[in-house]
Amino acid sequence: MPARIYTPFAARVQELRVETRDVKTLRLVFQDEKVGEDFTFQPGQFVELSVAGEGEATFCLASSPEEKGYVECSVKRVGLVTEAIHRLDPDALVGLRGPYGNSFPLDRMEGRDLVFVAGGIGLAALRSLIKVVLAEPQKYGSILLLYGARSEADLVYREELEQWQGRKDVKTVLTVDPGGESAGWKGEVGFVPAVLERLNPRRKSSTVVTCGPPIMIRYVLAALDKMGFDPEAVITTLEMKMKCGLGHCGRCNVGPLYVCKDGPVFTYAQIREFVEQII
Amino acid sequence: MRLVERKTLSELLNNRLGDSQIIAPVEIEGRLYFRQLDPAEGLAEVVWPAADLRNGHSTPGSGPEGGGCTKAAPAADPLTVELTVNSLKEYFFPRRQELYEQTPEGIIPRPVPPEKQRLLVFARPCEIRGLAILDRVFLGEAEDESYKRARQSTTVVGLHCLQPDRHCFCTSLGGGPFDTEGMDLALTPLEDERFLAQAISDKGEALLASLGGKEAGKAEQGILEELRKAAEATIRRSIQVPDSQTMAERFDSPYWGEVSRACITCGICSYLCPTCHCFDIVDEGYLRLRCWDTCSSDTFTRMAAGEDPRKQKHSRYRQRIYHKFSYFKENFDIYSCVGCGRCTRYCPVKIDIVEIVNGIGKAAAAGQAADRASGGDRG
Numbered sequence: 182m183p184a185r186i187y188t189p190f191a192a193r194v195q196e197l198r199v200e201t202r203d204v205k206t207l208r209l210v211f212q213d214e215k216v217g218e219d220f221t222f223q224p225g226q227f228v229e230l231s232v233a234g235e236g237e238a239t240f241c242l243a244s245s246p247e248e249k250g251y252v253e254c255s256v257k258r259v260g261l262v263t264e265a266i267h268r269l270d271p272d273a274l275v276g277l278r279g280p281y282g283n284s285f286p287l288d289r290m291e292g293r294d295l296v297f298v299a300g301g302i303g304l305a306a307l308r309s310l311i312k313v314v315l316a317e318p319q320k321y322g323s324i325l326l327l328y329g330a331r332s333e334a335d336l337v338y339r340e341e342l343e344q345w346q347g348r349k350d351v352k353t354v355l356t357v358d359p360g361g362e363s364a365g366w367k368g369e370v371g372f373v374p375a376v377l378e379r380l381n382p383r384r385k386s387s388t389v390v391t392c393g394p395p396i397m398i399r400y401v402l403a404a405l406d407k408m409g410f411d412p413e414a415v416i417t418t419l420e421m422k423m424k425c426g427l428g429h430c431g432r433c434n435v436g437p438l439y440v441c442k443d444g445p446v447f448t449y450a451q452i453r454e455f456v457e458q459i460i
Numbered sequence: 461m462r463l464v465e466r467k468t469l470s471e472l473l474n475n476r477l478g479d480s481q482i483i484a485p486v487e488i489e490g491r492l493y494f495r496q497l498d499p500a501e502g503l504a505e506v507v508w509p510a511a512d513l514r515n516g517h518s519t520p521g522s523g524p525e526g527g528g529c530t531k532a533a534p535a536a537d538p539l540t541v542e543l544t545v546n547s548l549k550e551y552f553f554p555r556r557q558e559l560y561e562q563t564p565e566g567i568i569p570r571p572v573p574p575e576k577q578r579l580l581v582f583a584r585p586c587e588i589r590g591l592a593i594l595d596r597v598f599l600g601e602a603e604d605e606s607y608k609r610a611r612q613s614t615t616v617v618g619l620h621c622l623q624p625d626r627h628c629f630c631t632s633l634g635g636g637p638f639d640t641e642g643m644d645l646a647l648t649p650l651e652d653e654r655f656l657a658q659a660i661s662d663k664g665e666a667l668l669a670s671l672g673g674k675e676a677g678k679a680e681q682g683i684l685e686e687l688r689k690a691a692e693a694t695i696r697r698s699i700q701v702p703d704s705q706t707m708a709e710r711f712d713s714p715y716w717g718e719v720s721r722a723c724i725t726c727g728i729c730s731y732l733c734p735t736c737h738c739f740d741i742v743d744e745g746y747l748r749l750r751c752w753d754t755c756s757s758d759t760f761t762r763m764a765a766g767e768d769p770r771k772q773k774h775s776r777y778r779q780r781i782y783h784k785f786s787y788f789k790e791n792f793d794i795y796s797c798v799g800c801g802r803c804t805r806y807c808p809v810k811i812d813i814v815e816i817v818n819g820i821g822k823a824a825a826a827g828q829a830a831d832r833a834s835g836g837d838r839g
Contacts (some may be wrong), residue, residue, distance in 0.1 A: 185569070185605060186602060186603075186604060186605065187559045187560070187741065187748070187750065188559065188560045188567065188569055189560075189562070189567060190567075191566055191567050212566075231562060231748070233562045233563050233564045233746055234562075234563075234564075234743060234745060234746050235743065236741075236742070236743045237741055237743075237748070238764070257765075259763075259764040259765040259766075260763075260764025260765070261764070262764070263764060273564065274564060274565065274566065276562050276567055395767055420763070420767075421761065421763075421769065422760070422761045422762065422763050424739065424740055424741045425739070425741065427601075427602035428597075428600075428601070428602065429597055429598065429602065429604065429737065429739070430738060430739050430740070430741070430753070431737065431738030431739070431753075431755060431783070432738070432753075432760060432761055433761075434779070434783060434787065435769070436787060437786075437787045437790040437791055442601070442602075454708075458769055458770075458775075459769050460769075
């Protein structure tokens with residue numbers, strides 16, 4: 182019995198960019214042009230990406246929905262599937278199904294000051310949103326991006342970070358964990374939550390969007406709490422093991438929520454009572 | 461309602477064997493299992509329900525007693541006292557399902573097998589209630605087409621339970637040994653190899669018409685009522701799910717560590733459960749499969765980078781209970797449990813779901829737990 186809800190589209194690897202020693206960004210083109218034209222998504226949604234004989238895993242869509250003809254995912258090498266993705270040859274064929282999940286509430290972000298707080302590969306989950314926001318910055322108030330990684334070498338999207346740093350309509354602050362800086366490092370040194378507190382964004386008019394390793398999210402949420410941010414104006418995107426992406430397989434269930442279909446984007450207010458169970 | 465001879469029913473099933481798949485209880489090493497019948501074998505393997513339990517049939521409560529070595533005497537006709545070991549879910553949500561093939565050259569869907577009508581015979585009310593619960597998952601927002609096809613092509617011939625055993629607790633969850641919900645045809649075994657047959661749906665009406673038989677009268681109605689009362693009286697267990705506030709307050713209770721201590725995370729409770737539906741998607745060479753899984757497994761929520769929100773065994777056992785009695789209820793307004801008792805009957809370490817759920821209210825509340833939680837346990 183076939184179960185077509187699980188059958189992916191075939192896509193070709195057009196480009197496999199090296200971001201860091203363990204992160205690569207994959208640019209994928211649907212084999213069937215028509216599928217590519219019909220494939221639309223919203224920032225914050227994710228896909229299931231599969232490699233023949235290796236398996237399937239969940240990745241957020243890191244490109245902008247406005248970029249037509251391809252999608253991008255950034256993949257950190259941590260397990261079997263990600264290892265296989267890193268080894269893919271250009272032009273290799275992968276499976277891609279989705280998009281799944283909800284998306285960032287762009288309409289509710291209009292007119293607000295925006296604060297993006299990302300750590301490590303977590304920036305991949307915000308990149309799509311940041312690109313959409315920066316395409317029409319006039320819709321929003323001030324824009325702040327705080328991005329941190331363990332070391333300089335672990336910062337992803339270096340070219341884009343430079344571009345964003347060059348823009349006047351966005352303040353881009355980079356930070357590395359203590360000891361992760363080189364002699365010429367011009368950014369901040371310190372953990373993301375601490376730097377965030379130092380930057381002290383405006384509490385009332387800001388919407389914060391954060392993604393990073395669980396421990397970072399935990400401390401960022403705590404810092405925002407301490408600074409008095411409204412949990413309704415704090416947005417995060419969660420990661421949990423997933424298989425189906427449809428709310429069936431039970432893996433990402435936490436409280437009454439399924440991260441795959443009720444999320445992955447949640448306000449802090451929504452997940453406050455379960456947050457310790459997830460991150 | 462009609463009085464149907466076992467012989468007539470047997471003939472009908474025999475005739476259907478050629479063009480339909482028949483799923484019925486068969487005996488394997490003294491226990492009953494639902495199996496798809498092999499047309500070559502005919503009905504030889506089918507264990508027929510019996511009304512008279514006194515003459516050489518097994519007695520209530522016989523069979524596996526929740527673990528360890530049991531003297532499960534292989535009964536000649538144990539159907540009326542014993543549920544099948546496996547639930548029916550595997551005929552709708554297979555243990556192992558081939559999804560598609562993915563090679564480096566392309567994605568190849570699996571061929572669709574020709575549509576065949578299926579006849580599910582002697583399915584117990586709790587089983588069928590289990591399907592109604594699975595429907596909420598697989599026929600919801602994201603419809604699972606293979607599940608849907610299986611449901612649509614199946615005619616359900618249900619069987620009332622005359623002698624629920626000591627692990628049954630369906631009546632405390634809105635079910636009952638004489639429930640007919642979800643059945644097409646409902647059978648009640650009578651003496652002299654006869655059945656009272658009641659059409660519940662149009663499909664059942666058609667089936668009953670082909671079975672013929674004498675129209676049942678007042679006397680039989682009375683017998684049915686008596687049998688129902690007797691069966692319901694046999695059920696002594698009752699699960700009492702605490703209100704949502706109590707459930708929330710006990711989430712961090714040390715209770716979960718205590719009650720799950722014996723658990724060996726074998727997953728048998730999930731695999732035999734008519735409503736558990738967690739699964740994995742895995743590769744076997746170039747074949748991608750959907751296979752049953754269990755939330756008690758220590759790999760269930762472990763991510764590739766090592767993060768695992770339910771690292772501790774007790775947090776996984778708690779997940780099973782909360783999913784059934786709190787989250788599912790919140791999402792679908794029904795508990796994800798039918799009271800069949802399989803998880804207790806076959807648990808190798810005698811973990812008893814009724815005892816555990818009924819004890820939640822008396823457990824220490826969250827505040828006390830927080831102080832006692834061991835370091836690093838945030839599951």
